[in-house]
Amino acid sequence: MEITTDLRRYTAPARESKAWKNIYKQRSAIERVIVYLKEFFQLNNV
Template sequence: QKVYKVKITTNLRRYTAPARGSKTWKTIFKRRTAVERVNAYLKGYFQLNNVRYRTGKRAKVHFDLVTLVYNASKLGADRINRKLSKQQAA
């Protein structure tokens, strides 16, 4: 295959810094999709689509509380699953 070198500044949307299809692009894209899945979950189940505060401070507090609850629930679920898997293995 031929390799064509193109400056990224010609079209930032078309020519990305890690080339699409490369290994680094795939690892970055995997991380991005994982984060987007969490954001979609928070918007769907914790009402982050409908934040109705006039100040950014209250919205930030709401977001911080939602992420705290989400992380705590995931931590609890992981601990329960680990305990159950140890009991089944024994």
């Protein structure tokens, strides 16, 4: 089956909107936690 439309184009909020900024804040916070946990448990050395 071939996909002809980009679903991300229609489902993601527009950049620079309040919704986009809130999602970006949450995502960056989660990524910071993941980096901290990797360093704490030394998972980068695996």
